[in-house]
Amino acid sequence: xxxxxxxxxxxxxxxxTLKNQATNFDVSTVSSMAKLDVxxxxxxxxxxxxxxxxxxxxxxxxxxxxxxxxxxxxxxxASEFMTSCAMCYNxxxxxxxxxxxxxxxxxxxxxxxxxxxxxxxxxxxxxxxLEYLRDRVxxxxxxxxxxxxxxxxxxxxxxxxxxxRPKEVAFDDVExxxxxxxxxxxxxxTPVDFSYKTECCGAYQTVDKPEVIAxxxxxxxxxxxxxxxxxxxxxxxxxxxxxxxxxxxxxxxNPDFHNMPVLYFTQLMALxxxxxxxxxxxxxxxxxPLPALAARGLG
Amino acid sequence: MDTTLRITSARAGSDFVARIEKVSGQKLLxxxxxxxxxxxxxMAAYMDVLPNQxxxxxxxxxxEQLLAARSIWMCVSCLTCNSxxxxxxxxxxxxxxxxxxxxxxGQRNDHLNIMELSxxxxxxxxxxxxxxxxxxxxx
Ligand code: SF4
Ligand code: SF4
Ligand code: SF4
Ligand code: SF4
Numbered sequence: 001x002x003x004x005x006x007x008x009x010x011x012x013x014x015x016x017t018l019k020n021q022a023t024n025f026d027v028s029t030v031s032s033m034a035k036l037d038v039x040x041x042x043x044x045x046x047x048x049x050x051x052x053x054x055x056x057x058x059x060x061x062x063x064x065x066x067x068x069x070x071x072x073x074x075x076x077x078a079s080e081f082m083t084s085c086a087m088c089y090n091x092x093x094x095x096x097x098x099x100x101x102x103x104x105x106x107x108x109x110x111x112x113x114x115x116x117x118x119x120x121x122x123x124x125x126x127x128x129x130l131e132y133l134r135d136r137v138x139x140x141x142x143x144x145x146x147x148x149x150x151x152x153x154x155x156x157x158x159x160x161x162x163x164x165r166p167k168e169v170a171f172d173d174v175e176x177x178x179x180x181x182x183x184x185x186x187x188x189x190t191p192v193d194f195s196y197k198t199e200c201c202g203a204y205q206t207v208d209k210p211e212v213i214a215x216x217x218x219x220x221x222x223x224x225x226x227x228x229x230x231x232x233x234x235x236x237x238x239x240x241x242x243x244x245x246x247x248x249x250x251x252x253x254n255p256d257f258h259n260m261p262v263l264y265f266t267q268l269m270a271l272x273x274x275x276x277x278x279x280x281x282x283x284x285x286x287x288x289p290l291p292a293l294a295a296r297g298l299g
Numbered sequence: 300m301d302t303t304l305r306i307t308s309a310r311a312g313s314d315f316v317a318r319i320e321k322v323s324g325q326k327l328l329x330x331x332x333x334x335x336x337x338x339x340x341x342m343a344a345y346m347d348v349l350p351n352q353x354x355x356x357x358x359x360x361x362x363e364q365l366l367a368a369r370s371i372w373m374c375v376s377c378l379t380c381n382s383x384x385x386x387x388x389x390x391x392x393x394x395x396x397x398x399x400x401x402x403x404x405g406q407r408n409d410h411l412n413i414m415e416l417s418x419x420x421x422x423x424x425x426x427x428x429x430x431x432x433x434x435x436x437x438x
Contacts, residue, residue: 017427051431055376055395056322062434087427165378174382200341200377204432207424208411212345212373238427245423 010132011073011081012040015088016048022085022237024281028266029084029129031279035145035270036137040082045072051087052204053094060108066095067109070124071116080125082132084266086236090162093126093169128163130179130235130265131171139186147274149188152296155268156194156224156232157181160239164198174198180233180265187272192227196220201242213242214249218257221250230292231261233268240264244286261289271298302364310360319357322399323392330354336380336390346370350380350390357393371397372410372436402438411436 010033018026033040046069054062069092073081083089099106100122110119133142157180164170164177172179175198181191202209202216221243224232234240244262251257262285270279271293282289293299310316320327330351337349348356348368356365365371371394380390401408411432413421421429 015427016430017425021423021425048426048430050434051427052376052434054434055389055392056399057324057392058322059399085427087431161377161379165382167382198379200375200379202341203375203377204428204435205342205373205375207413207428207432208416212342215344216341236427237425238431241425241428 007034007037007039010038010040011076011078012042013046013049013069013073013081013083013088013092014042015083015085017237018085021284022240022264024267024284025084025237025240025264027279027281028264028270028275031275032266032269032273033129035273035275036133036142038137043069043072043076043081049088049091049095051091053091053098060105060112063095063098063105064109064112066092067099067120068113068116070096070126071113071118071120073124074118074120079123080127082127082129084129084235084264086128086160086162086234087238089126089128090169094166096122096124096126097168128171128235130163130183133183134171134179139182142183142269143186143188146187146272148272148298150184150268150272150296150298151188153189153293153298154192154228154230155184155189156192156227156229157184157197157265158194158220158224158232158234158239158243159198160234160236161198161200161203162236180235183265184233184268187268189268189272192224192229194224194227194229196223201239203238203242206238206242206246210246210249211253213246214253217243217246218250218254221247221260222254222257225258225260229260230296231263231289233263233265235265247287259287261285261287261292263289310362311358313360313362315362316357316360318400319393319396322396323389325389325393327354327358327388327393329386330358330388331386333385335383335385336388339379339383340374341377341379342370342373342375345373350374350394353394353397354388354390357397365397366401368397370394371401374398376435398435407438409437
């Protein structure tokens with residue numbers, strides 16, 4: 001961490017969804033990091049990571065998009081960069097691991113990208129913001145910056161799949177990760193036990209099978225409700241869409257379903273650091289978090 | 300599954316089995332059918348052939364049954380099965396290989412047509428959803 005006058009710089013890859021529906025994730029990332037003296041610098045040029053890692057080993061084409069981004073990081077004279085989107089993180093990190101292990105695949109990609117001025121040589125590290133906060137900033141330091149402790153707020157931390165699977169990509173325990181719980185505790189809130197925290201939400205089936213997602217959301221959010229959580233925090237805009245926007249479908253499926261707000265972990269940080277609505281953008285949530293926060297004397 | 304299976308080793312060494320093993324990078328015969336993959340699968344309720352059954356059918360080279368299964372389009376590559384398999388088999392990779400075998404057969408056998416969704420449905424979907432669905436379900 002730098003001192004007040006010299007903020008640390010960190011190259012930042014936002015991803016497409018943070019520049020579209022998930023603006024709240026983008027602005028809360030940038031604002032909360034500024035409060036920690038970290039200046040996140042969005043990459044001057046980046047492209048969609050492709051969202052999913054191709055599991056078929058002969059599919060080199062789908063690795064081109066993530067690798068192009070790693071080349072852009074090199075061109076920004078950096079050896080590492082951060083993303084807060086769990087899905088971008090997973091896809092970029094896995095492509096990176098894959099080409100480091102398979103010289104032939106990397107060569108094919110570099111050949112395909114022969115018009116690029118820079119060759120990729122496996123020399124960029126992909127970081128997730130949660131990992132950066134834990135390992136570089138430290139939760140003690142983070143706790144010192146809290147101006148509005150989230151006292152009494154009960155938070156269920158949802159990891160979904162992409163932060164913990166596969167294990168080569170996980171920066172915490174695969175079955176029982178705790179990094180978000182520790183972050184939430186540093187903000188003054190109370191993390192609840194949450195047995196569905198790494199249970200998949202159904203992902204992209206949301207596109208044409210919202211009824212499938214309704215079932216997943218009912219189970220996952222129902223489990224958070226049983227633990228008397230006030231809200232759920234996530235790190236992935238697809239989890240957020242399914243758990244927040246698909247609550248209407250869950251309610252149609254199960255009339256006893258209880259609506260509950262879903263926030264990005266960065267919004268919770270920004271809130272505890274005293275950032276205003278322009279950094280929170282609660283207007284973009286489907287389920288309004290203000291009543292739940294007000295019930296705990298926050299908001 | 301209500302299909303009747305005739306167990307035979309006739310197709311176990313077929314080109315199809317060899318291709319699935321190559322593309323997925325998995326040794327199908329390592330599976331001892333413990334069922335742990337299916338037990339934790341979040342999509343199992345929507346599948347006609349369970350993940351452990353997919354591995355079994357793949358060992359036996361049952362190409363038609365596998366490529367016609369609804370399951371290969373329901374699996375979302377969440378990797379729960381992979382991370383729990385005691386034999387370290389990457390079931391999700393096997394299923395991806397099956398999906399891609401179906402998608403690469405030149406028939407444009409797509410399992411999603413974004414333009415068939417209502418404009419309202421399309422308007423709310425974030426790019427992270429549509430891009431991932433198209434990468435997984437279309438050729
Ligand atoms: S997750 Fe999305 S939307 Fe996000 S950058 Fe990667 S692909 Fe594009
Ligand atoms: S979107 Fe759903 S499927 Fe993806 S990581 Fe989040 S939990 Fe898993
Ligand atoms: S968990 Fe592994 S060994 Fe067990 S049935 Fe599934 S693939 Fe086979
Ligand atoms: S990767 Fe596919 S088969 Fe495996 S648990 Fe997830 S949805 Fe089920």
